[in-house]
Amino acid sequence: MKEITFDEHAKEVLQILQKGAFLTTHADGKTNTMTIGWGYLGYSWRKPVFGVMVRHNRYTHQLLDKNPQFTITLPKEDLSKELAFCGTKCGADTDKIAACGFSLLPGQSVSVPLIACKAIQYECKVLCKTEMQAPLLDGAVREQWYEKMPNDYHTFYFGEITASYITD
Numbered sequence: 001m002k003e004i005t006f007d008e009h010a011k012e013v014l015q016i017l018q019k020g021a022f023l024t025t026h027a028d029g030k031t032n033t034m035t036i037g038w039g040y041l042g043y044s045w046r047k048p049v050f051g052v053m054v055r056h057n058r059y060t061h062q063l064l065d066k067n068p069q070f071t072i073t074l075p076k077e078d079l080s081k082e083l084a085f086c087g088t089k090c091g092a093d094t095d096k097i098a099a100c101g102f103s104l105l106p107g108q109s110v111s112v113p114l115i116a117c118k119a120i121q122y123e124c125k126v127l128c129k130t131e132m133q134a135p136l137l138d139g140a141v142r143e144q145w146y147e148k149m150p151n152d153y154h155t156f157y158f159g160e161i162t163a164s165y166i167t168d
């Protein structure tokens with residue numbers, strides 16, 4: 001494991017994110033992971049921040065509300081099958097970690113583990129949670145992404161990056 005500054009691999013982080021990354025959460029003794037494709041690496045409140053967008057109907061949403069901490073695993077190896085699986089199955093019915101055969105690494109600064117693989121890893125504590133408001137949304141974006149699922153808007157969770165490192 002090699003520690004990195006939060007922004008050291010920013011370009012690579014955003015490139016990997018567009019192909020898919022794992023957002024892992026843990027509450028009530030259950031660990032779950034889901035695939036994300038949208039997110040933000042930034043700097044707010046004089047802190048390094050990773051922002052994620054999670055729809056209300058995701059099991060991840062429930063876990064994040066119970067324990068507002070998460071980890072992000074940006075794979076540097078081909079885990080496309082696992083990303084597709086974790087991006088379509090719901091953790092409420094399926095133990096996705098076991099089904100994918102993932103090993104977990106303990107979080108160093110959070111109570112949420114990380115997926116063990118060749119990856120850029122972030123540990124985050126939620127600093128701000130904000131609901132997307134339909135009237136404030138660009139009309140074309142609303143039509144494209146929310147028309148078929150009204151009332152299933154995203155919640156933004158902005159997490160302070162409390163540790164960042166590369167695993168092999």
Ligand SMILES: Cc1cc2nc3c(=O)[nH]c(=O)nc-3n(C[C@H](O)[C@H](O)[C@H](O)COP(=O)(O)O)c2cc1C
Pocket residue numbers: 019020032033034035036037038039053054055057058059060061083084086087088089090091092
């Ligand atoms: C490539 C890809 C990217 C995705 N990005 C997001 C995202 O950013 N936010 C979100 O809410 N769902 C996203 N999803 C859908 C969730 O991963 C999917 O609904 C998952 O089954 C939710 O799991 P959960 O119910 O265990 O939380 C994405 C799916 C894929 C395949």
